[in-house]
Amino acid sequence: MKADEESSHKGTSTLSVIPPGPSNGELVTQAHPDTGKEMVDRSEGVYSNVLPHNTAIPVKDLASYLLQHAGGSFLQDQFQSVPMANSYSQKQGLLLRNAKKNRYKNIVPYDHSRVLLQENSEKKWEDYINASFVKGYGGKDTFIAAQGPNNQTLPDFVRMLWEQRVDRVVMLTNLVELRKIKCAQYWPADDTQTVGEIEMKLLTTRVFAQYTVRQISLLKKDESPRTVTQFHFTAWPDKEVPDSPWGLVDLHQRVHDAPGSGPLLVHCSAGVGRTGTFIALSHLLQEAEETGKMDFLAALWSLRQDRMSMIQTLDQFRFLHQAALIGHTASGTSFAARDLHLRLAALEEEDGFEREFQALARITEECTVREGQSPDANTDAVYENGQAVMNHQKNRCYDVLPKSKYTPTLTCETKAMGDYINAVLVPTLSKDRQDILTQLPLPSTVTDFWRLVTQYHVGLVVALETDAKHTDKTIGEFLPQSDTTPLYDTLFEVRSKTKEKCQLWQEISLTVSKNKKTILGNTGEQHHVTCLLCQDTDLDPETVLECLRKVKACESGKETRTLYMCRNGAAHCGFLSVQSLLLDRLEVDQCFTVPLMVGAVRAIRPQIIPSLVSNYSLSGKQLFPLW
Numbered sequence: 001m002k003a004d005e006e007s008s009h010k011g012t013s014t015l016s017v018i019p020p021g022p023s024n025g026e027l028v029t030q031a032h033p034d035t036g037k038e039m040v041d042r043s044e045g046v047y048s049n050v051l052p053h054n055t056a057i058p059v060k061d062l063a064s065y066l067l068q069h070a071g072g073s074f075l076q077d078q079f080q081s082v083p084m085a086n087s088y089s090q091k092q093g094l095l096l097r098n099a100k101k102n103r104y105k106n107i108v109p110y111d112h113s114r115v116l117l118q119e120n121s122e123k124k125w126e127d128y129i130n131a132s133f134v135k136g137y138g139g140k141d142t143f144i145a146a147q148g149p150n151n152q153t154l155p156d157f158v159r160m161l162w163e164q165r166v167d168r169v170v171m172l173t174n175l176v177e178l179r180k181i182k183c184a185q186y187w188p189a190d191d192t193q194t195v196g197e198i199e200m201k202l203l204t205t206r207v208f209a210q211y212t213v214r215q216i217s218l219l220k221k222d223e224s225p226r227t228v229t230q231f232h233f234t235a236w237p238d239k240e241v242p243d244s245p246w247g248l249v250d251l252h253q254r255v256h257d258a259p260g261s262g263p264l265l266v267h268c269s270a271g272v273g274r275t276g277t278f279i280a281l282s283h284l285l286q287e288a289e290e291t292g293k294m295d296f297l298a299a300l301w302s303l304r305q306d307r308m309s310m311i312q313t314l315d316q317f318r319f320l321h322q323a324a325l326i327g328h329t330a331s332g333t334s335f336a337a338r339d340l341h342l343r344l345a346a347l348e349e350e351d352g353f354e355r356e357f358q359a360l361a362r363i364t365e366e367c368t369v370r371e372g373q374s375p376d377a378n379t380d381a382v383y384e385n386g387q388a389v390m391n392h393q394k395n396r397c398y399d400v401l402p403k404s405k406y407t408p409t410l411t412c413e414t415k416a417m418g419d420y421i422n423a424v425l426v427p428t429l430s431k432d433r434q435d436i437l438t439q440l441p442l443p444s445t446v447t448d449f450w451r452l453v454t455q456y457h458v459g460l461v462v463a464l465e466t467d468a469k470h471t472d473k474t475i476g477e478f479l480p481q482s483d484t485t486p487l488y489d490t491l492f493e494v495r496s497k498t499k500e501k502c503q504l505w506q507e508i509s510l511t512v513s514k515n516k517k518t519i520l521g522n523t524g525e526q527h528h529v530t531c532l533l534c535q536d537t538d539l540d541p542e543t544v545l546e547c548l549r550k551v552k553a554c555e556s557g558k559e560t561r562t563l564y565m566c567r568n569g570a571a572h573c574g575f576l577s578v579q580s581l582l583l584d585r586l587e588v589d590q591c592f593t594v595p596l597m598v599g600a601v602r603a604i605r606p607q608i609i610p611s612l613v614s615n616y617s618l619s620g621k622q623l624f625p626l627w
Contacts, residue, residue: 059294101129110132118163133263135305144265161265162220167229174234182269200219264282272312364602394420402422422445437574440569450492459529459530459562465535465566505534506533509530511529
């Protein structure tokens, strides 16, 4: 069986290399693994040329470099210039007795870099596992790259954790993908399980939008217990790359900040594609920190000396470039909540807010070009749904269209109804694509708005700029005029009851049901929704903080979604959504990181936080009163 992530690359390599190998190209004398007789290995690779010089890129030029090479074949030529595999010895991995220990027959470790387990003939322990030591920047064996264990190799995998004193594991695959088992679950589902001689206990589980962090205790008889922290990234589709690099960069920062003394074990299913991409990201960010440069070609070459096929696809190589740009931009921007006031003062004095904002702007531009769209106009299939002729009249602002892959799809009650609405799904701290950003309804999209609310189980609607309806005739009436006068829409009947009204907001309790005057379906089902009408769009910190507190109080104890909307569906509602993310991060992690949170939402709705003055520089100041 071949690795599912593997892809073929046509064409002749334009670069040959001299791998440093265990013998520098000399003949290797070793004992045959089965007979014990001395043998000569003549398979060591010797290539005629070396890596070209000056392939490192100064990090200050990285964004423009990626913009320059967003099209064309430059990155493809680089990727294909480094052989997927070298002719190093792989004898142990190819032995018949080890065949079942390889998840994919075409991915086996090189003998010179493979991880050796402790042998014990009485216990029938052998030394083979499909895992390799991989050098980080600077040449140290910083990482272990491994395939995901199967049922047969699960005891060996856990034994490797113990013997190599692994205290951090990065898992980049889901257990099942496309209905295929990609990895056996090697940690306890809830409490305790014993694997071989090692008892494993699940201590804690923390679920975030795109990854889960678990702490696992390992205990062996007559030994002190050890703790392993597993960082499980769950948003990397099989054979593809993540929708955006922000979640992976966030995970990488958590891994980097976590204490650890042993090698960092990274695995996916085959242990080469996604695994290689993550290790290369760490390699490049360390290089940038030490030298101010990143050498993608050298990193690719280095990883493939230790394990074949590292970074398996061109898409992964391209994704690596963007992740490295984002990772470097976000580097050093996270800090403990107790240091918030000092950090804000430093950013004010050093024009730090402007630097961060401009860096995010460059990333947004690079992402736009990478997705195949001009920075000046929405002309690409990325916005295909919003650009469809039949949907033109459903958009208030033609420069704020939803990216199709993040757009909620409406179920059509009748053939005449379309499935489009100008809205996007954005992450919360704990769930991906959970909350919704949308425009205030047009007169022609009020029905679509309530379809969205009911079909996507929205429990809280936060409506900003609602006072604009007095002067803006493009804003439709989506609420009852009073508590005694229901709103009768084409499909829905909406009844209201005002619960609270103050200077900052009006809280309304809504009951939404099918309009009894229509002939559509069951009219008995009711949806209960809380609506906060926030007319004041003043960005005074106390005002925003009070509004956020009210939002959190309304959300408390509910499993429903929150929908934020403003006139264009981006500027004001996007800002409040980001503030909600920042507040949650502060409360959960006591950590503050504006660029990561802004970037994650901007990747979905690029028009949020449109200017430095109006929004970005206030992102930290809004939450200052909490600390």
